[in-house]
Amino acid sequence: MPYAAALTLQRALVEDRRQGRIEDVLLLVEHPHVLTLGVRGDGGRSHILVRPEALASRGVEVHETGRGGDITYHGPGQIVGYPIIDLKPDRRDVHRYVRDLEDVLIRTARDYGVDATRVEGLTGVWVGRDKLAAIGVRIARWITSHGFALNVTTDLDYFDLIVPCGIADRGVTSLARLLGHSVDHREVEDRVAAHFRDVFGANQK
Numbered sequence: 001m002p003y004a005a006a007l008t009l010q011r012a013l014v015e016d017r018r019q020g021r022i023e024d025v026l027l028l029v030e031h032p033h034v035l036t037l038g039v040r041g042d043g044g045r046s047h048i049l050v051r052p053e054a055l056a057s058r059g060v061e062v063h064e065t066g067r068g069g070d071i072t073y074h075g076p077g078q079i080v081g082y083p084i085i086d087l088k089p090d091r092r093d094v095h096r097y098v099r100d101l102e103d104v105l106i107r108t109a110r111d112y113g114v115d116a117t118r119v120e121g122l123t124g125v126w127v128g129r130d131k132l133a134a135i136g137v138r139i140a141r142w143i144t145s146h147g148f149a150l151n152v153t154t155d156l157d158y159f160d161l162i163v164p165c166g167i168a169d170r171g172v173t174s175l176a177r178l179l180g181h182s183v184d185h186r187e188v189e190d191r192v193a194a195h196f197r198d199v200f201g202a203n204q205k
Contacts, residue, residue: 003034003063003074006082010145013084017143024085026196028189031074033060035162036067038136044071047163060161067146069123069136070166077153077174079189085200087142098123098135100199101148105133107195108150108188114178122167125150130173134165152176152188 001009006029016022035055037043043064048055048071055062074080087097102118105125109116109132116133119126125133133150151174159172175183 001029001031003031003036003061006031006080007063007065010082010084014140014143014145017084017086018141022084024083024200026193027082027084028192029080029082030076030078030185031080033058033073033075033158035060035062035071035073036065036136037063037071038065038067038069040068040070044162044166047071047166048161049163050161055161058158058161060158065136065138065146067136067138069134071162072134072136072149072165073158073162074149075154075158077151077155077176077185079150079152079185079192081147081150081192081196083144083147083196083200085144087139087144092142094137094139097139097144098137101135101137102133104192104195104199105148105150107198108191109133109175111191112175112179112183114175124165126170127173127178129169130171131164131167132173132175132178150175150188150192152183152185 106116116125116127123135124131135148138146153176154174
């Protein structure tokens, strides 16, 4: 799904959730090559390492997002999750919400024997010094949007176009790189969804 279409869909679903027309929903999508900017400072534009012509030649778009965080890359082989959930009445804690998203992804990685962890002071899910999953959220009147990006079979060379999330001294990785073989994308999606239900579903209300 093109990034702009996903952004439009998210905005519509946020309003639907606010009005009570839908229940909580988790969107899982895959994007064409795109760099997305956060709301802090210049959004991460200064962390793009190549000229616009180089991005265009590789079919990479650049989009502003309205989420927290710095610049990141989305592309084929990556699972991007957009939770549209109402944190009221008993989950109104931004830090807890981000930790819960990390928990979903840590559990998913461990299904594949990958010992993923948090790193104090940094957002996301890490294996050693490499980021396996990025997180950037937006919460407006306790309705969430944006979310996370888990590298499954992602071509990690595209991260060389940027300073990922503005962190220069760490790298990125994927499930496929860590395991040494390809991983079924749909199976990973199913595992992400199952762990999301476990972490958020039973205690949501």
